[in-house]
Amino acid sequence: MSNVVSEIRCKNCGAPLDLHPGELLSTCRYCGYTAVVGADSTFQLQHSLILNQHNAASTTDILQDWMRSGFMKPGDLAKKSNITMLELRYLPFWLVPLTATSNYEGVLERISPPSQRKGTIENSYDWLVLGRKAAEFPTRDYKVPVEGKIPFDYSKVEASAKFLNSEIENTEAIAHAKDEVEQHHQFLAKQEVDRLTNFSTTFKVEAATYLHAPLWFAQYDYKGRSYNAIIDGSSGAVLRADIPPVDFKMF
Numbered sequence: 044m045s046n047v048v049s050e051i052r053c054k055n056c057g058a059p060l061d062l063h064p065g066e067l068l069s070t071c072r073y074c075g076y077t078a079v080v081g082a083d084s085t086f087q088l089q090h091s092l093i094l095n096q097h098n099a100a101s102t103t104d105i106l107q108d109w110m111r112s113g114f115m116k117p118g119d120l121a122k123k124s125n126i127t128m129l130e131l132r133y134l135p136f137w138l139v140p141l142t143a144t145s146n147y148e149g150v151l152e153r154i155s156p157p158s159q160r161k162g163t164i165e166n167s168y169d170w171l172v173l174g175r176k177a178a179e180f181p182t183r184d185y186k187v188p189v190e191g192k193i194p195f196d197y198s199k200v201e202a203s204a205k206f207l208n209s210e211i212e213n214t215e216a217i218a219h220a221k222d223e224v225e226q227h228h229q230f231l232a233k234q235e236v237d238r239l240t241n242f243s244t245t246f247k248v249e250a251a252t253y254l255h256a257p258l259w260f261a262q263y264d265y266k267g268r269s270y271n272a273i274i275d276g277s278s279g280a281v282l283r284a285d286i287p288p289v290d291f292k293m294f
């Protein structure tokens with residue numbers, strides 16, 4: 044049986060596309076052409092790339108500096124650990140610029156007697172949505188380094204890196220962003236009232252940007268166990284890293 048997925052070709056240059064099940068957007072590794080899989084129209088949205096500024100050596104240095112610094116880490120972490128995996132991956136994101144206006148009504152109960160309150164929360168965001176479904180990524184901790192953003196150019200993608208396509212489309216990304224912003228505003232409203240009786244949000248959404256950003260995924264061993272870390276390939280910041288538990292000495 045032939046593999047149907049591998050027979051999809053780039054509409055721009057005819058090269059075979061490296062697509063995996065579930066991916067809804069494709070980016071051609073030869074010409075950089077980006078399209079919605081199966082759609083006849085061309086991709087209308089802006090596609091950007093964040094440049095990678097790091098290599099395996101500098102990423103290892105960053106991780107070892109992280110191991111040596113800060114409290115709550117075993118003192119011998121840098122010395123006794125062993126980096127077992129270090130891989131650059133370009134992850135797909137949607138950057139959704141939106142302004143959200145939430146009107147709320149509620150009851151403030153923490154001060155007696157309870158009183159009715161109402162108010163408005165209005166904020167503008169560049170809300171980031173990861174384009175992968177079954178993935179864990181600290182999206183809220185990740186600030187896209189917008190200064191390092193260029194129009195997408197496949198020749199600037201490191202050849203040895205893993206390149207992941209988006210599994211969600213523009214409209215789904217926007218819906219996702221709205222949901223998360225609304226939840227965030229509910230959280231803010233609950234700082235003002237203890238019980239919400241009315242809450243509604245309206246959105247002004249601008250065109251979303253599709254972008255690929257370089258992230259270094261690392262794994263290290265320490266005392267027989269494996270831990271994960273993610274490092275921003277643009278800024279070199281440690282986005283998230285597991286810390287082994289410190290052995291407590293009894294006094």
Ligand SMILES: [Zn+2]
Binds near residue numbers: 057
């Ligand atoms: Zn192509």
